[in-house]
Amino acid sequence: MTEKLHGFVEKLKERDASWVENVVEALGEVTVHVPRVGILEACYFLRDEHDFDLLADLCGGDRGPEEDPRFEVNYHLFSTVHYQRLRLKVLLSEDDPKVDSVTDVWRTADWHERETYDLLGVKFEGHEDLRRILLPSDFDGHALRKDYPLRGYEPYSMN
Amino acid sequence: MGLENQVFESLPDVVTVKLDAVVNWARKSSLWPATFGLACCAIEMMNTVSARNDLSRFGAETFRASPRQADVMIVSGRVSRKMAPVLRRIYDQMPEPKWVISMGACATSGGVFDNYAIVQGVDKVVPVDVYVPGCPPRPEMLVHAIMMLQEKIMNESVKDRPDTFETESRVSIVPGTLPVTEGTALERETEIEVAQNQTARPYTVPSRHERRRSS
Numbered sequence: 118m119t120e121k122l123h124g125f126v127e128k129l130k131e132r133d134a135s136w137v138e139n140v141v142e143a144l145g146e147v148t149v150h151v152p153r154v155g156i157l158e159a160c161y162f163l164r165d166e167h168d169f170d171l172l173a174d175l176c177g178g179d180r181g182p183e184e185d186p187r188f189e190v191n192y193h194l195f196s197t198v199h200y201q202r203l204r205l206k207v208l209l210s211e212d213d214p215k216v217d218s219v220t221d222v223w224r225t226a227d228w229h230e231r232e233t234y235d236l237l238g239v240k241f242e243g244h245e246d247l248r249r250i251l252l253p254s255d256f257d258g259h260a261l262r263k264d265y266p267l268r269g270y271e272p273y274s275m276n
Numbered sequence: 277m278g279l280e281n282q283v284f285e286s287l288p289d290v291v292t293v294k295l296d297a298v299v300n301w302a303r304k305s306s307l308w309p310a311t312f313g314l315a316c317c318a319i320e321m322m323n324t325v326s327a328r329n330d331l332s333r334f335g336a337e338t339f340r341a342s343p344r345q346a347d348v349m350i351v352s353g354r355v356s357r358k359m360a361p362v363l364r365r366i367y368d369q370m371p372e373p374k375w376v377i378s379m380g381a382c383a384t385s386g387g388v389f390d391n392y393a394i395v396q397g398v399d400k401v402v403p404v405d406v407y408v409p410g411c412p413p414r415p416e417m418l419v420h421a422i423m424m425l426q427e428k429i430m431n432e433s434v435k436d437r438p439d440t441f442e443t444e445s446r447v448s449i450v451p452g453t454l455p456v457t458e459g460t461a462l463e464r465e466t467e468i469e470v471a472q473n474q475t476a477r478p479y480t481v482p483s484r485h486e487r488r489r490s491s
Contacts (some may be wrong), residue, residue, distance in 0.1 A: 252359045252393075260392060269392030 120146040125167055132162055143275045148204040152253055156207050157217040160192065168198035175229035177237040184272070188239055189210040192219070209239060220246035229261055236261035299434050301345070301374060304426040307336040310346035312363070315353025317380040317412040324415040336422050343369040348425070349402070350418070354382035355395040367402045376428070377421050378404045391429045394472065 119142060126149055130137050136159045139150040151159050163169040174193040181187070186208040194203045207216055218241035219226045230241040231250040238259035241247055252260060257270045313321060324331050331337045340346045343366045355363055366378070378398050381387035384407045386443035395401060405428060408421045 258355075265392075267391050 119145060119147050121199065122203055122225040125163070125201070125203055128167060129159060129162070131149060132181075133158070135226060146202065146204060148206050150206050150208065153207050153209065153216050156205065157222070159205065160194075160219050160222045163194060163203070167196070169203065170225035171195040171198045172198055172225050172229075173202070175219070175226050175233065177233035177239050177261075179237055179261060179263050181210070188214050188237060190216055190239060192231065214238060215240045215242055217242055218247075220244055235259070238262065296433050297430075300430045300432060304429040305335045306338075307348045307375075307422065308340050308346050309336060309348040309350050310343050310366065311339045311341055311418045312349055312366065313352050314355060315357065315380075315382065317383070319350035320412045320415055321350055321379065321418060323350045324418045329415040329419060330420060331422065334419065334422055334426070343367070344371065346353070346370050347373065348377060348422075348438050350377045350379055351383040351398045351402075351404075352379040352412075353390055354387065355398050355401065356393055357395060360395050360401045363398070364401050373432075375405045375425055376402050377406045377408065377418075377419060377425060379408045379421070380413055381409060383411065387411060 123140075125149065126137060126207070129149065133155065136151055136155040137149055138152055139149070141148040155176060171194070173195045174191070176191050176192065178189045179187065179247055180189065188209040190207045190209065192205040192207075194205065195201070195276040196203075205248075208230065209216060214237075218230055220230065220241075220243070227244070227246070228250060230244050233239050234241060234247055235251050236259055241266075246253065248254065249256060258265055260269075313319075325327060325337045325339065336348070343349075346372070349367055349370065352365065367374070376398075378384045382389060382394065383398045384404075386394050388411075390396070398404060406421045406425050408417050410417055413421075
């Protein structure tokens with residue numbers, strides 16, 4: 118069922134072995150852990166040479182303040198040619214939550230990256246307009262972090 | 277030969293009444309609500325004007341999409357922090373006299389949403405005349421709230437509510453202090469220009485007529 122996807126993973130490895138840190142297969146889905154330095158090149162490679170022409174979703178995750186690496190950014194790729202879905206995952210430490218923006222690869226990443234920045238505080242380097250998209254522009258903090266207080270910081274909490 | 281003819285014949289040509297009674301009667305009999313549906317309460321608000329509950333029996337069925345043509349703002353649903361300045365601006369755009377109904381638990385107190393995203397009661401942003409509990413309130417409860425508001429209007433005096441000058445609502449919120457107006461270069465220029473000429477006023481500060489009413 119996932120032979121085709123593993124084929125793409127092999128292609129990634131052939132091109133640059135350092136791009137593939139780890140491969141996880143679960144429920145018929147394949148996730149490739151990519152180091153932060155290689156994500157932009159790997160995305161260009163998958164789009165241009167293996168027809169992953171659609172970024173179905175880009176989202177962030179907070180594994181909790183006690184975890185290291187704490188943050189993750191997931192790239193859900195889809196190929197309208199092969200009809201296959203592949204997930205890339207970048208793990209980021211709490212001290213330096215930065216990753217290269219993929220807005221030049223897929224324009225649709227623009228708002229997804231803004232949302233991830235807004236709610237988790239992950240910075241996307243090379244994004245031309247990285248500002249909040251859901252929360253008010255004067256908001257303090259990043260609301261989807263696990264250690265964010267439910268009622269928010271002052272002056273937003275009115276206690 | 278209807279009832280009105282008999283009434284007309286039994287009354288003299290000239291009647292003296294208190295000015296307040298006449299003005300308030302006119303005001304309460306033709307409330308024009310602003311459509312401000314924010315969440316599920318809005319569905320009940322729509323139902324209130326529909327055939328079964330028929331709010332037009334009480335003269336308040338003319339919902340207006342423009343705040344400039346509205347008397348009553350029915351805040352139906354949860355108000356998010358990002359919506360609060362927008363709500364305040366719409367309130368300021370409504371001409372005097374104006375009233376606010378806070379419909380449902382969320383608009384009244386934040387309801388179940390005790391978190392960073394939701395304003396804990398719309399009375400932190402605008403002055404509220406009638407609170408309607410419920411989650412959501414039934415249409416009958418909203419009808420009752422409007423009737424309570426009509427009673428309240430009948431007890432007001434014209435002197436309490438002179439027409440506010442347009443300048444008050446102009447300065448009440450400075451364009452560019454709202455999150456929704458940020459973005460384009462032109463708006464940023466306007467923002468700078470406005471910031472140089474006027475001082476921004478946070479949306480929680482009461483306007484002139486609120487201070488008048490609370491004193």
